[in-house]
Amino acid sequence: MSDEQLSKATETLIGALGRQSAFWGLGRMAGEMYAVLYLSPEPLSLEAIANSLQVTKGNISIAIRQLEQLGMVRRSWRMGDRRVFFEAETDFWRIAHSVLGLRQKPEFDQSFALVEESLQLLEQAEPSPERDYAKARLESLQEFYRLLDGVVEVALTVKPEELKSMVEMFNEARNK
Amino acid sequence: MSDEQLSKATETLIGALGRQSAFWGLGRMAGEMYAVLYLSPEPLSLEAIANSLQVTKGNISIAIRQLEQLGMVRRSWRMGDRRVFFEAETDFWRIAHSVLGLRQKPEFDQSFALVEESLQLLEQAEPSPERDYAKARLESLQEFYRLLDGVVEVALTVKPEELKSMVEMFNEARNK
DNA sequence: TAATACGTTTACTACGTATTAAACGTCATT
DNA sequence: AATGACGTTTAATACGTAGTAAACGTATTA
Incomplete structure (x- = not known):
C-alpha cells in the first residue's frame, strides 16, 4: 500500500460494512x-483477500460462498492463471433484490406459515373468550404481515429511479 | 390449560416469533x-411468563427490558398486588416506529458516518486511479444509503392506511 | 512421476452470548 | 423486628458459532 490515506479509508469501510453485516445476521x-x-x-x-483481512484461506473459502449465494460477489478467471478471482457486485439494487428474495423472504414466509397454522389450530379449539381474543390477535398479526409483504413486493417492483422520485415527492409534500 | 388446541396454537406462535426475533437479532x-x-x-x-416458557425469573427480567425499551411491552400494576404485570403493545405500526428509530436507525447512522469518514480520508489521499475508483464506489454507496434513509423516512411518515392503499394501487397497476 | 500451487473440507479451539441458580435488596405484612 | 413475596443482579456454566491449522483432493508444471 503506497498511500496511507487510501488504506485507512479501506479499513474504515471494512469496519463499517463488518458492523452492518453482523447486525443483519x-x-x-x-x-x-x-x-x-x-x-x-x-x-x-x-x-489476496485473506491477506488484507489477516485471516486464513479456509475462512475466506467458507464466507465467500455466502456472498456468492446472495449474489453479492462473483467469481472470475484469468487465462493462464489457475487461481479464482472474486469481484463485488456493485449494483445495490440487484443485491437488495437477491438478499430479500433469498434470505429475508423465506424467513418471512416460514413465520407467516406458522401464524396460519396457529390460526387453524384455534379454529378447532373450543369457543371461549380466550380463544376469541387469541384469534383476533392472530388475524391482526396476519394483516400486518400482508402489509409488509406488499410493501416489499412494491419496493422490488419499481425501478430505483421511480422509488427515488417517489421519496422526493413525499418529502416535498411533507415539508410545506 | 383447559383447551389443548389453544395451547398448541400458542406454542406455535411462540415458535414463530422466537424464530423471527432471533433472525432479526x-x-x-x-x-x-x-x-x-x-x-x-x-x-x-x-x-407467569417464566412458567409458560419454562425458564427462570432472572432470565425474563433481563429480556423483558429489551422489549420495554423497544416499546413492545408495557408494565402495569394492580392495586393490592405488589407484582408487576406486563402486556404486549398490539399496535404493530407503533412498534415498527420505535424499533426502527431505536434499533435500526442508530446502527444505520453509525455506518453512514463511517462511510463519510472513509470518504474524507480519500479526499486527503494522493490522487491515483485506485483512489478515484474507491471514491466513486463510496459515493455510490452513499447515494444508496440516502435512498434507503428516504424510504424509511417516508414509510414512517405516512399513515398505515395510506401505505396500504398505495400498495394496492401499485399492485393493480402492475397486474394489467 | 514427482513436486508444486490452488481451493476445499475437517477437526479442533477460542470466544461470546444465553441461561441458570443463588444471593441480594426492597417492600409489605404480621 | 421478623418473615415472606417480589424483582434484580451476579457469578458460574452451557452452548453455539467463528476462526484456525492441517490434511486432503485436484489440477498443473517440470
Missing part, C-alpha cells in the same frame, strides 16, 4: 470481505 | 415472551 467476516472487494478496482484472489 | 427469548404476552387477554406477571 450475515456475520462480520462476510461484510468485511465485501468491503475489500467493493473498493478493489480489479478482482482479487482468495489469498 | 433480538434474541429468541424476546420474541417468545412477546408471543406469550401478545396472545394473553390480560397482563401477565413475571412469574
Whole structure:
C-alpha cells in the first residue's frame, strides 16, 4: 500500500460494512470481505483477500460462498492463471433484490406459515373468550404481515429511479 | 390449560416469533415472551411468563427490558398486588416506529458516518486511479444509503392506511 | 512421476452470548 | 423486628458459532 490515506479509508469501510453485516445476521467476516472487494478496482484472489483481512484461506473459502449465494460477489478467471478471482457486485439494487428474495423472504414466509397454522389450530379449539381474543390477535398479526409483504413486493417492483422520485415527492409534500 | 388446541396454537406462535426475533437479532427469548404476552387477554406477571416458557425469573427480567425499551411491552400494576404485570403493545405500526428509530436507525447512522469518514480520508489521499475508483464506489454507496434513509423516512411518515392503499394501487397497476 | 500451487473440507479451539441458580435488596405484612 | 413475596443482579456454566491449522483432493508444471 503506497498511500496511507487510501488504506485507512479501506479499513474504515471494512469496519463499517463488518458492523452492518453482523447486525443483519450475515456475520462480520462476510461484510468485511465485501468491503475489500467493493473498493478493489480489479478482482482479487482468495489469498489476496485473506491477506488484507489477516485471516486464513479456509475462512475466506467458507464466507465467500455466502456472498456468492446472495449474489453479492462473483467469481472470475484469468487465462493462464489457475487461481479464482472474486469481484463485488456493485449494483445495490440487484443485491437488495437477491438478499430479500433469498434470505429475508423465506424467513418471512416460514413465520407467516406458522401464524396460519396457529390460526387453524384455534379454529378447532373450543369457543371461549380466550380463544376469541387469541384469534383476533392472530388475524391482526396476519394483516400486518400482508402489509409488509406488499410493501416489499412494491419496493422490488419499481425501478430505483421511480422509488427515488417517489421519496422526493413525499418529502416535498411533507415539508410545506 | 383447559383447551389443548389453544395451547398448541400458542406454542406455535411462540415458535414463530422466537424464530423471527432471533433472525432479526433480538434474541429468541424476546420474541417468545412477546408471543406469550401478545396472545394473553390480560397482563401477565413475571412469574407467569417464566412458567409458560419454562425458564427462570432472572432470565425474563433481563429480556423483558429489551422489549420495554423497544416499546413492545408495557408494565402495569394492580392495586393490592405488589407484582408487576406486563402486556404486549398490539399496535404493530407503533412498534415498527420505535424499533426502527431505536434499533435500526442508530446502527444505520453509525455506518453512514463511517462511510463519510472513509470518504474524507480519500479526499486527503494522493490522487491515483485506485483512489478515484474507491471514491466513486463510496459515493455510490452513499447515494444508496440516502435512498434507503428516504424510504424509511417516508414509510414512517405516512399513515398505515395510506401505505396500504398505495400498495394496492401499485399492485393493480402492475397486474394489467 | 514427482513436486508444486490452488481451493476445499475437517477437526479442533477460542470466544461470546444465553441461561441458570443463588444471593441480594426492597417492600409489605404480621 | 421478623418473615415472606417480589424483582434484580451476579457469578458460574452451557452452548453455539467463528476462526484456525492441517490434511486432503485436484489440477498443473517440470
